[in-house]
Amino acid sequence: MSGPDSPLSPVTSTDHRGWLWITVIICTIICPALLLWRVIARYRRYGLDDLAVVVSFVFIIAHSALLMGSLKLGFGVQLTPETKPGILKAAELVFASRITLSLILGTSKLSALLLIRRLLPPNTWRTYICNTGLVLVIVWGIMAILTTNTACLPSHMLLRNAENSCAHLDIRITTTMALNIATELGVISLAVCFLRKVEVEGGQRKWVALGFLLRLPNIALSLLYLTFYLHFLSRGHSSIGFIPAAIIQCFLATYSFTSSCIPSFLPFHLPIFPATSPTNTYELKPCSKSDRNKLARRMSTPMSFFGDKIRGDREIFTHKARIFADVKGVQRRESERKLRRKDSDNVDEDQESLRGIVREETFEIKMDRYSGVGGGVV
Secondary structure (H helix, E strand, C coil): CCCCCCCCCCCECCECHHHHHHHHHHHHHHHHHHHHHHHHHCCCCCCHHHHHHHHHHHHHHHHHHHHHHHHHHCCCECCCCCCHHHHHHHHHHHHHHHHHHHHHHHHHHHHHHHHHHHHCCCCCHHHHHHHHHHHHHHHHHHHHHHHHHCCCCHHHHCCCCCCCCCCCHHHHHHHHHHHHHHHHHHHHHHHHHCHHHCCCCHHHHHHHHHHHHCCHHHHHHHHHHHHHHHHHHHCCCCCCCCHHHHHHHHHHHHHHHHHHHHHHHCCCCCCCCCCCCCCCCCCCCCCCHHHHHHHHHHHCCCCCHHHHHHHCCHHHHHHHHHHHHCHHHHHHHHHHHHHHCCCCCCHHHHHHHHHHHHHHHHHHHHHHHHHCCCCCCC
16 A cells, blocks of 8 residues: 555655656566576576676666665655655665666676677687677776766765765766767677677577667667756756656666577577687596596497487587597498398398497597596597
């Protein structure tokens, strides 16, 4: 039930909390659903871009919690002697929410750049450009937090007093959002420029492009947020006057997180780049006793490599696949065994011989794995 002191009370000329409260609730419901969807879509294919999304989600929850707390303290209510103590406390939470906004925008860009790097072949000049972009985004995030908050008291957010004024706040906000838009354009430009080099099928490149082009609304929302913020500063600081800017701030944070999750919902597959060694392409690393037991169980069934692929065991699948792909070697060994067999027309014996070949090959790989020496197909 809503009452006169509840954030869900009807919107009046002296109380605008209801609009922001509904916005925060909707955004708070959307973000966990998107994260859960991404976790399911990327199951067993997680990367650093997914980690950045999780960090962004933590900041989203903190952002919503700060705004909810400020609403309960009186943010959005007309300033009176009775409401001033609560608004002073609410200003501190709104001040902190602006910091989390910069963190959300930064982690969203980091996720996009990490995804671009993940789609590109490793150890190329394009990946180094992506790494440079990661550094620039981190620098922007630090700069944004320092620029908008240095030498500013939290009370300047909702009160305009001589001792609380934040000098040149309009210039600070404009500079921060301009650089935010510039870095966002840089991320989208990198994705478009490197589109032909991403390791996906040709028909899937359009979905990759769509996933990054859907970040363009972040630019529009940033411009809208800047417009409302400057309008708020020009009309004087007030608890009610900041509600429209806070609503746009909530939308900007939510869509920035949404744009990070969108690529995982589109129908393109992430590439798998096998680890290579300069001395031996098929080198296997030593494993523990439990890994050796697992390997022995997998090797006990020569035709189980399709199951290994389904289970996601790339290493075993790759080596077994190489065995079956070496057609010439299998045919040569089969021919040698046929010469030693009396009944060469027996189909069952032919099949059993082929299984014996596979067992022999997999046994060689297993022994090399146990000894820590790189093994491969003979």
